[in-house]
Amino acid sequence: MNWGNLESLLSGVNKYSTGFGRIWLAVVFVFRVMVFVVAAERVWSDDQKDFDCNTRQPGCANACYDFFFPLSHTRIWALQLIFVTCPTFMVVMHVAYREERERKYRLAHGDNARLYDNPGQKHGGLWWTYLLSLFFKTFMEVAFLYLLYYIYHNFELPRRVQCNLWPCPNQVDCYIGRPTEKTVFTYFMVGASAVCIVLNVCEIFYLIAMRMVKISHRGRLRGTSSKRRSSDTYCGGYTVTPEENNKENLAFMEKSGSIF
Incomplete structure (x- = not known):
């Protein structure tokens, strides 16, 4: 797997991400991808060769290893990294779609015409795409x-396992x-995944909170504008505001001598 290509693709996501998203991306590459490539793959590179059973029966060690390690830790982590980073491409593709629409709109209506204030700004459909990508990443994490815990029943690897599968002659110790x-690296990768889950949840709440603040702010602005329109006075074919009406009353009172 060429992780360099994945890193170059995801590096452009930073300009569309929030602060939590940038921290998440740093955690993924520094504490997960780098550790996986530099150390974890080497630790599990010879795991089947080092799986030793106290029997020389041909095929016994292979059968026991396949039973206790149906899916290698490194394979699970590689698939996990792919599935949790791919949803981020949905945001990049959506921004690219907006930029293409913006280009076609300018060609049809002139260079000064604008369809979006900022194609990368998270509002409308892009906001929903970003939010759904966060939900998908959290679900996959x-x-x-759960898959890792379900297969091995624990995150800690035992020193000895007992196996009585065919073609083993009897119950053997492996x-x-x-x-x-391997246990240390397993806990480290599980901890890094848990940190990424927390960051995704925080970013979800942050996006929803900011959206609610914007909606409430728009509601207050609309309420203020409607109050202003209702407080205006319609007179002689044009609208007179309360301030203008007060000025006219003061001028009339000065002329009539009723004000001191």
Whole structure:
């Protein structure tokens, strides 16, 4: 897997992300992708060779290894990283779609015409795309954590497992290579995934809160404008505001001598 291409694709997402999204992207690359590429793959590179059973029966060690390790940790983490980063491309594709619409609109109506104030601004359909991508990323993070726990029943790897599968002659003891080191990396990757889940949840609440603030602000502005329109006085074919009406009353009272 070429993680460099993935990094170059996701690097352009920063300008469309919030502060939480930028922190999430940094955590993904520094604490997950880099650790996975530099260390985790090497730790699990010879896991089947180091899986040793106290029997020489041909095929017994392979059957036991396949039973206890149906899906390698590194394969699960690679799929997890792909599934949690791909939803971010939905935002990039939506922005590219907006920019193409903006280009066609200017060609049809002139260079000064604008369809969007900012194609990358998160409002309208782009806001929903960004929010749905966060929900999908959070769901996939939780799903892969549950999958890892469901397959191995724990995040900690045991030193010894007992196996009585065919073609083993009887119940044999099998030993996992470097279980402590693998357990440390497993907890580290699980912790980094949990941090990403927290960041996604915080960003979801942040987007919803900012949207509610904008809606309430628009409601107050509309209420203020409607009050102003209702407080105006219609006179002689044109509208007179209360301030203008007060000025006219004061002038009339000065002329009539009723004000001192």
